[in-house]
Amino acid sequence: MKGFLAGLKLEMRIIRSGPDALLPLFTAPLFTIIFLAIVRNGGRHDLQPDALMAPVLMTLWWFALFQGGNLITGDRWQGILEWALAAPTGFASVILGRVAAIMAFGFIGFFEVWGVGELVFGVGIPFEHPLELVLTIVATMFAMAGTAVVFAALFVLTRNAYTFTNSASFPFYVLGGVFVPIAILPGWIQPLSSVIFMSWSADLLRGSLKPEHIHDFWGRLGMVILLGAVSFAIGRAVLALVLRRMRVTGELATA
Amino acid sequence: MTALASTANVMRHAFAAGIADYRAIFTWRSWVFGWMVRVVAQVSFFGLIGLRVADDRSAFYLLIGNALAVAAQAGIFSLNMTTTERWAGTLPLLVASPTSPVIVFASRGAYLAVDGALSAVLAIFIAGPLFGLHLPWPRVLAVIPLTGLVALSAYCLGTFLAGLVFRFREINGLVVNTTYVGLMAACGVNVPLSYYPQAIEWLAHGLPLTNGLLAIREVFQGDAVGSILGHAGAEALVGAAWLTLALLTFNRLASRGRLDGSLDYGA
Numbered sequence: 425m426k427g428f429l430a431g432l433k434l435e436m437r438i439i440r441s442g443p444d445a446l447l448p449l450f451t452a453p454l455f456t457i458i459f460l461a462i463v464r465n466g467g468r469h470d471l472q473p474d475a476l477m478a479p480v481l482m483t484l485w486w487f488a489l490f491q492g493g494n495l496i497t498g499d500r501w502q503g504i505l506e507w508a509l510a511a512p513t514g515f516a517s518v519i520l521g522r523v524a525a526i527m528a529f530g531f532i533g534f535f536e537v538w539g540v541g542e543l544v545f546g547v548g549i550p551f552e553h554p555l556e557l558v559l560t561i562v563a564t565m566f567a568m569a570g571t572a573v574v575f576a577a578l579f580v581l582t583r584n585a586y587t588f589t590n591s592a593s594f595p596f597y598v599l600g601g602v603f604v605p606i607a608i609l610p611g612w613i614q615p616l617s618s619v620i621f622m623s624w625s626a627d628l629l630r631g632s633l634k635p636e637h638i639h640d641f642w643g644r645l646g647m648v649i650l651l652g653a654v655s656f657a658i659g660r661a662v663l664a665l666v667l668r669r670m671r672v673t674g675e676l677a678t679a
Numbered sequence: 680m681t682a683l684a685s686t687a688n689v690m691r692h693a694f695a696a697g698i699a700d701y702r703a704i705f706t707w708r709s710w711v712f713g714w715m716v717r718v719v720a721q722v723s724f725f726g727l728i729g730l731r732v733a734d735d736r737s738a739f740y741l742l743i744g745n746a747l748a749v750a751a752q753a754g755i756f757s758l759n760m761t762t763t764e765r766w767a768g769t770l771p772l773l774v775a776s777p778t779s780p781v782i783v784f785a786s787r788g789a790y791l792a793v794d795g796a797l798s799a800v801l802a803i804f805i806a807g808p809l810f811g812l813h814l815p816w817p818r819v820l821a822v823i824p825l826t827g828l829v830a831l832s833a834y835c836l837g838t839f840l841a842g843l844v845f846r847f848r849e850i851n852g853l854v855v856n857t858t859y860v861g862l863m864a865a866c867g868v869n870v871p872l873s874y875y876p877q878a879i880e881w882l883a884h885g886l887p888l889t890n891g892l893l894a895i896r897e898v899f900q901g902d903a904v905g906s907i908l909g910h911a912g913a914e915a916l917v918g919a920a921w922l923t924l925a926l927l928t929f930n931r932l933a934s935r936g937r938l939d940g941s942l943d944y945g946a
Contacts, residue, residue: 444853463732588713591716597720
C-alpha cells in the first residue's frame with residue numbers, strides 16, 4: 425500500500441508539472457463541441473448522449489496510451505529505472521499507484537464534457553440509470569488501467585513507441601465502438617471488436633444515459649471487468665519478463 | 680554566393696535534414712501499417728458517425744472534411760520542430776548561426792506539409808471508395824493540388840505558432856493538438872460554417888483549411904471552376920498571411936531566448 429500511495433503521489437506531481445500531460449483535457453471540450461454539433465446539425469438529438477460519452481472514453485484512452493504507456497520508458501530515459509527496481513518496495517505496486525493517478529486525471533474529462541455540453545449547447549448528461557453509469561465508469565477505468573500496464577510493458581520493448589502511440593488512437597476508437605456501435609461495423613471486424621473492452625464499455629455507457637432498459641447489464645459489465653483483468657495479467661507477465669531480461673542483459677538503462 | 684543562393688542552399692540542406700529525421704522516425708512499413716492505418720481509421724471514424732447520424736451524403740461530407748483535416752494536422756505538426764531541436768541540443772546553435780532561424784525551421788519541417796497532403800489524398804482515395812464515395816474522373820485530380828495547398832497553408836500557421844511557443848516548449852504538444860482539433864471544430868470540417876455564429880464563420884475564413892476545403896467540396900459537387908479557383912486563392916492568401924506573420928515575428932521571439940539564456944533550459 426505504501427508503494428501504491430507513493431506511486432500515486434509521484435504521478436500526480438509529474439502530471440501537474442508538465443502541462444502537455446493534460447493535453448486530452450484541452451481537446452475533450454473541442455471534441456464534445458464537434459460531436460454535439462454533428463448530431464444536432466443532423467437533427468439527431470437522440471444521439472446526444474452518445475456524443476457526450478465518446479470524448480469521455482477518448483480522454484481516458486489517451487491518458488492510458490500516452491501517459492500510462494510511457495511510464496517505464498520515461499523512467500528509463502531519466503535513468504531512474506534501476507533505482508526504482510532496487511528499492512525494497514514492490515515495483516508493481518508503485519506502477520499501479522501511478523496508473524491509478526493517471527486514470528484519476530482522465531476522469532476529470534467526464535465533468536469537463538458535461539460542463540461544455542451544458543455551457544455551449546445546454547445539453548447535460550441524462551442520468552437515466554445512475555447506478556449502472558457509475559459502475560460502468562469504475563469498471564472502464566479499471567480496464568483502462570490494465571491496458572495502460574500492457575502498453576507500459578510493451579513500449580519498453582520497442583525502439584520507437586512514438587509510432588505506435590500516434591497510430592493507436594483512432595483505430596481503437598473505431599474498433600472500440602467509441603461513438604458508433606460495433607454492430608454497424610463490417611461483420612469480419614466484429615469478432616476483433618468484441619475482445620476490446622471499450623466496445624462493451626461504450627455500449628453500456630450509452631445505454632445508461634437512455635431511458636430504455638439495459639439488456640443483460642451484469643453480464644456485459646462482467647465482460648468489461650474480465651477483459652480488464654486479463655489486460656492486467658498480461659501486462660504484469662510481460663513486464664516481469666521484460667524487466668528480468670533487461671536485468672540479465674544489463675540493458676536496464678540502455679537501449 | 681549571393682544572399683538568395685545562400686538562403687536557397689540553407690533551405691535545401693534543412694529540407695534534407697527534415698527528410699532524414701522523418702526516415703529515422705518511420706520506416707515505410709511503420710508509415711503504411713502505423714500512420715496510414717491511423718489516418719484511414721480517423722477518416723472512417725467520422726464517416727461512420729455520418730452514416731449513423733443520417734445517410735451516405737452526411738458520411739461523404741464528414742469523410743472529405745476529415746481527410747482534409749489530416750493535411751492541416753500534419754502541417755500544424757511543424758510546431759514540433761523547435762522542441763526537436765531543443766532535445767537534439769541544436770537550438771542555440773541554430774539561433775546563433777548567421778542564417779535566420781525561421782528559414783531553417785520553415786524548410787526543415789516542410790516535409791510535414793508534403794506528408795500531410797499525401798496522407799490526406801490517400802485517405803480520400805482509400806476510405807472514400809470504402810464508403811461508396813464517387814470520385815469524379817478526371818475532376819478528382821484537382822483534389823491533389825488543392826490538398827497540397829491546404830497542407831502548405833496549415834504549415835504556415837504552424838510555423839507562426841512555433842515562434843510564439845518558442846520559449847514555452849513545455850506546452851508545445853498542447854498547442855499542436857488543441858490547434859488542429861480547433862481547426863476540425865471551426866473550419867467547416869464536420870458541420871457547415873453557417874451552423875456556427877457569424878463571428879466564428881468570419882474567423883474560420885482567416886484560418887487554414889476553411890477555404891481550401893470549400894474548394895474541394897465544390898470539386899466533388901461539380902461546381903464552376905471560377906468558384907473553385909476563388910476559394911483556392913483565398914486559401915493561398917490565408918497561408919501567405921500566416922507565413923508573413925511568421926517571418927515578421929519568429930526571429931524577434933527567438934532572440935528573446937538569447938537575451939535571457941532560456942533557449943536550452945527555458946520554461
